[in-house]
Amino acid sequence: MDKILIVDDDEELCELVSEYLTVEGFDVKCANDGEEGLNQALSDEYDLAILDVMLPRMNGFDVLRKLRETSKLPVLMLTARGDDMERIVGLEIGADDYLPKPFNPRELAARLRAILRRATTRNDENGSGEKLDVDGIQISPASRAAVLDGIDLNLTSVEFELLRVLLSEAGKVVKKEDLSQRVLERDLSPYDRSLDMHISNLRKKLGARGNGTERIKTIRSVGYIYTLV
Amino acid sequence: MKLFLKIFLWFLAAIALMVGVVMFITKTFQTEPTFGRWQRGARAQLSVYSATASQIYDQEGEAALRQFMSRLKDAETLLEVDLLDRDGRLFYGDATNIREFDTVIARTLASGTAELDVTTKDTPLGATSVKFADGQSYLLLIRWEPSRAPSLFFDSWLGYLRLAGLLVTVIVVCYALALYLTSPIRKLREATQKLAEGDLETRVAPRVGRRRDELADLALDFDIMAERIGSLITSQQRLARDISHELRSPLARLNVALEIAKQKAGGESEPLLERIETESNRLNDMISRLLTLSRLESGAVDVDRVRVDLAELVRDVAADAEFEAQAKGKFVQVLSADACNVEGSEDLLRSAIENVLRNAIRYTPDRSVVEVSLAANNGKAVLKVVDKGGGVPEDELPNLFRPFYRIGESRERRTGGSGLGLAIAERAIKAHKGTITARNANGGLTIEIGLNTASRASG
Numbered sequence: 089m090d091k092i093l094i095v096d097d098d099e100e101l102c103e104l105v106s107e108y109l110t111v112e113g114f115d116v117k118c119a120n121d122g123e124e125g126l127n128q129a130l131s132d133e134y135d136l137a138i139l140d141v142m143l144p145r146m147n148g149f150d151v152l153r154k155l156r157e158t159s160k161l162p163v164l165m166l167t168a169r170g171d172d173m174e175r176i177v178g179l180e181i182g183a184d185d186y187l188p189k190p191f192n193p194r195e196l197a198a199r200l201r202a203i204l205r206r207a208t209t210r211n212d213e214n215g216s217g218e219k220l221d222v223d224g225i226q227i228s229p230a231s232r233a234a235v236l237d238g239i240d241l242n243l244t245s246v247e248f249e250l251l252r253v254l255l256s257e258a259g260k261v262v263k264k265e266d267l268s269q270r271v272l273e274r275d276l277s278p279y280d281r282s283l284d285m286h287i288s289n290l291r292k293k294l295g296a297r298g299n300g301t302e303r304i305k306t307i308r309s310v311g312y313i314y315t316l317v
Numbered sequence: 318m319k320l321f322l323k324i325f326l327w328f329l330a331a332i333a334l335m336v337g338v339v340m341f342i343t344k345t346f347q348t349e350p351t352f353g354r355w356q357r358g359a360r361a362q363l364s365v366y367s368a369t370a371s372q373i374y375d376q377e378g379e380a381a382l383r384q385f386m387s388r389l390k391d392a393e394t395l396l397e398v399d400l401l402d403r404d405g406r407l408f409y410g411d412a413t414n415i416r417e418f419d420t421v422i423a424r425t426l427a428s429g430t431a432e433l434d435v436t437t438k439d440t441p442l443g444a445t446s447v448k449f450a451d452g453q454s455y456l457l458l459i460r461w462e463p464s465r466a467p468s469l470f471f472d473s474w475l476g477y478l479r480l481a482g483l484l485v486t487v488i489v490v491c492y493a494l495a496l497y498l499t500s501p502i503r504k505l506r507e508a509t510q511k512l513a514e515g516d517l518e519t520r521v522a523p524r525v526g527r528r529r530d531e532l533a534d535l536a537l538d539f540d541i542m543a544e545r546i547g548s549l550i551t552s553q554q555r556l557a558r559d560i561s562h563e564l565r566s567p568l569a570r571l572n573v574a575l576e577i578a579k580q581k582a583g584g585e586s587e588p589l590l591e592r593i594e595t596e597s598n599r600l601n602d603m604i605s606r607l608l609t610l611s612r613l614e615s616g617a618v619d620v621d622r623v624r625v626d627l628a629e630l631v632r633d634v635a636a637d638a639e640f641e642a643q644a645k646g647k648f649v650q651v652l653s654a655d656a657c658n659v660e661g662s663e664d665l666l667r668s669a670i671e672n673v674l675r676n677a678i679r680y681t682p683d684r685s686v687v688e689v690s691l692a693a694n695n696g697k698a699v700l701k702v703v704d705k706g707g708g709v710p711e712d713e714l715p716n717l718f719r720p721f722y723r724i725g726e727s728r729e730r731r732t733g734g735s736g737l738g739l740a741i742a743e744r745a746i747k748a749h750k751g752t753i754t755a756r757n758a759n760g761g762l763t764i765e766i767g768l769n770t771a772s773r774a775s776g
Contacts, residue, residue, distance in 0.1 A: 098566055098569070098570070100570055101566070101569055101570050101573065104570055104573040104574055104577065105573050107573075107577055108573055108576055108577050108580070111577070111580050168562075168565070168608075188605075189565065189569055190565060190568045190569035190571075190572045190597075190601055191569070191572065192572060192576070192594075192598075193572060193573045193576040193577075194576060278637035278638070278640040278641045279637050279641075279671060308629055308632060308633065309632055309633060309636040
């Protein structure tokens with residue numbers, strides 16, 4: 089059973105979510121403030137952490153930042169709905185996904201499964217991905233590492249998966265719908281900007297080519313393409 | 318006209334009028350005695366000239382007389398000097414204008430003394446008889462320069478200096494006075510405008526300086542008012558934000574509890590639970606919009622100055638909206654999208670366009686098309702979203718952008734809107750110094766968004 093850590097100061101909500109997720113087949117523990125959450129998350133006991141932004145003692149962003157210094161534990165952020173800044177900041181400092189709060193628990197369970205699946209695929213040596221070496225970027229699904237010019241890009245699981253898909257289809261347009269299915273494991277819904285957000289983070293980490301051209305181009309209203317020189 | 322200009326001109330006019338009146342009075346009531354004095358002088362002059370002329374002729378002869386006459390002619394105030402004999406023949410002088418002397422000659426012949434004529438011409442004329450020792454009798458005619466009282470301003474460089482000094486002083490004093498009266502008013506006006514634009518921190522009293530008059534009191538009162546309005550608005554906004562935030566937690570728990578209930582419930586309660594979920598989603602949606610709105614209204618949202626490709630953004634949002642519309646059997650069509658960039662926050666602009674589009678989709682009838690067009694020229698980008706939903710009553714148009722404003726009460730609820738979409742759009746566009754207007758056209762509502770485009774060069 090996958091062990092999930094919920095860090096949220098709303099104890100009643102924690103209880104309810106654990107009850108729901110337990111029925112869905114997860115093993116859930118709760119932490120009610122930032123510091124405790126961070127300690128728990130660093131304990132290596134968990135497969136995934138759900139992190140609220142508004143936390144006493146240490147807010148969710150700080151917890152995530154500290155956590156990312158040493159750990160690659162998958163993290164799903166719970167952000168205030170309608171607050172784009174929280175969403176962007178969360179993804180930027182390395183959350184694997186985010187869910188606006190209040191959330192639909194079914195959606196939460198689906199996201200958790202998707203993140204966990206990605207994490208386990210990567211840990212699985214015989215996993216779907218073969219090693220790729222395209223345009224100076226080496227990615228090896230086994231070690232979940234993407235290396236550009238000898239430097240580890242330090243990608244989150246979503247970014248890694250996005251890059252893997254785009255590179256494996258390098259030079260071809262990958263539709264947004266397909267990306268959403270293959271990477272986020274959910275249907276593309278209108279007005280959902282998370283894919284664009286992840287791509288923009290990925291672009292930032294990759295940087296432009298030496299001659300200034302973008303590596304990943306947006307094909308408006310269609311999808312993205314990893315351009316080949 | 319500007320108050321400053323009014324005060325300035327009025328004072329200028331008042332002083333000019335005063336000077337004019339003084340000059341008029343001086344001229345009218347001072348020239349009379351001056352004129353009488355001049356006449357006496359002129360008569361004396363005539364008899365002296367007459368006596369001198371006869372003396373010279375008697376003692377030194379005709380040539381000396383001519384010499385004397387030409388000396389007289391050179392005198393500064395005399396324009397013309399003539400000498401006629403009894404028969405009217407010219408002994409000395411210029412015959413050109415001699416007929417003008419006729420009246421005065423007649424009078425002199427009649428009276429036998431020196432006579433003046435100041436009415437025939439504006440140059441005073443004089444005539445007197447000259448009797449020589451040999452018995453001959455002549456007539457001496459003199460034409461003077463026009464006589465007038467010396468002007469206060471126009472006679473000499475001193476007069477012009479006086480005039481210039483007066484003008485400069487008057488203009489400087491009037492300017493200072495007008496400035497003194499209007500500058501606090503101008504500052505008050507600026508402050509009022511800033512307050513109206515939503516800058517609640519505006520205060521004016523420190524800016525009007527150390528005066529103690531009604532205008533200073535007005536400035537103080539303004540500050541008190543601004544303070545009060547500011548605190549009212551802030552507390553209202555904080556309330557809205559707090560309420561929205563606090564509503565979130567129970568709603569989050571409700572969602573989870575609902576899902577657990579679904580896990581456990583039998584088929585019978587399924588539709589009801591679905592219904593509860595729909596309503597809770599609706600509540601959720603409304604709270605997040607309320608939060609967005611209160612953030613926009615409080616000005617807490619900094620509009621970052623990023624270049625946004627408006628055409629691409631519009632196509633992007635339209636594509637999303639088309640996706641949503643098709644599920645309802647409606648369509649979205651981008652008729653035109655001129656390439657243009659604006660400066661601002663992509664997220665805010667996206668949310669504005671999205672809200673307007675979704676509103677149009679909500680009201681347009683099934684199987685109809687919502688038309689989107691983006692035109693750019695002269696530094697302005699105009700986005701039009703046209704639906705065919707029958708429009709709204711003309712007098713309700715300005716109210717469309719008010720939060721929770723419902724036209725005909727039931728309309729909005731039936732179609733499931735939150736009543737906040739257009740309000741959010743308006744605040745977001747205003748934050749970009751743009752305009753948003755609604756009007757009825759072609760059997761539907763047209764929302765028009767105007768934004769300033771960013772110049773191509775700065776990109």
